[in-house]
Amino acid sequence: MAGLKIKPLADRVVVEPAPAEEKTASGIIIPDTAKEKPQRGNVVAVGAGKKDEPMTVKEGDTVLYGKFSGTEISIEGKDYLIMRESDIFAIV
Template sequence: MSISFKPLADRVLIEAAPAEEKTASGIIIPDTAKEKPLKGTVVAAGGGKKDEPMTVKVGDHVLYGQYSGTEIKLDGKTYLIMRESDIYGIF
C-alpha cells in the first residue's frame, strides 16, 4: 500500500484494526456498542526528533491508548495520526 502522506517529527499514521464483530461466545455486537479498537498497523512514520529517533516503522502492529490520536481521512480511508509516545508497544 502506498500513501501520499508523510508525518512530521515523531508522528505516525496508523490504520486501525477493525472493531470486533462478535464476542468470544458468538454474540453479534451492534455498531452502537462496538468499542474503538486499540490495535493498528503503522502505514507512515515521521523521521523522529533531533535527539529521539523513531522506534516504530511502517508495517509494525502496535497497541495504543483508547483516546489517542486524531482521525483523518486520506484517499477515502480513515486513519489515526498520533505521536509515537501515544503508542504503548509493538506486537
C-alpha cells in the same frame, strides 16, 4: 498501503486501526453503536523523528495505543489515526 500520500512530521506516525470486533467469543453479534474503538493497528507511515530522538516504530509494525489516542483522519475513503510516537504503548 504503499500508495499512501502522507508523510508525518517529526515524531508522528500514521496508524491504520484494526477493525472492531463484530462478534463476542460466544457468537453474539455486536451492533455498530456498541462496538469499542480498537486499540491495535498497523503503522503505515512514520515521521523522521526529533533531533536527538530517532523513531522506534517503523512501517508495518503492529502497535497498541490508548483508546483515545491520536486524531482521526480520512484519506481516499479509509480511516487512519495520526499520533505521536509517545502515544504508542507497545509494538506487538
